């Protein structure tokens with residue numbers, strides 16, 4: 730079976746399909762789509778209020794203004810976040826994630842200190858060396874996977890949008906206000922604009938998969 734690496738040419742924004750080789754295993758190259766997942770500390774539902782979800786969407790905007798990336802899909806779940814994005818130019822996944830996580834974390838800690846200090850012990854992290862700190866996010870970078878085929882990209886976008894339905898939080902993906910599902914359905918840009926134009930289209934080659942996705 731022929732696999733293909735999906736990359737985006739930064740010059741003309743076109744899709745490049747190159748035969749699968751070992752070199753596809755590169756990790757963080759601008760132009761390559763990434764599927765990212767990260768969780769709240771101890772998987773606490775720290776993102777179950779509109780307030781913290783707003784911080785999250787604003788943090789994504791902030792990260793975009795610092796390092797360019799195309800945003801293809803996202804979902805903010807009560808205790809975790811999925812993002813599908815494509816770094817542009819010299820943007821790096823690590824710095825994009827740092828900006829997003831730090832922004833949310835700072836605002837959350839500030840809010841808690843001022844409004845709900847009794848909650849702080851729940852997010853106190855004691856490291857093996859005894860150092861104590863408050864953590865909004867689970868330690869470590871989370872999960873980062875390259876999406877290497879058009880099929881893979883569309884499957885993951887669908888998976889991301891289905892998250893709240895699978896969890897029975899809503900009936901249809903677009904009913905969940907905190908994902909890109911309704912922006913995809915309506916071509917709108919609320920609460921965040923999505924770069925649909927750069928998402929590769931499923932071709933006839935993927936027709937069987939496409940019909941699966943429509944079901």
Ligand code: NI
Pocket residue numbers: 806809811892
């Ligand atoms: Ni999930």
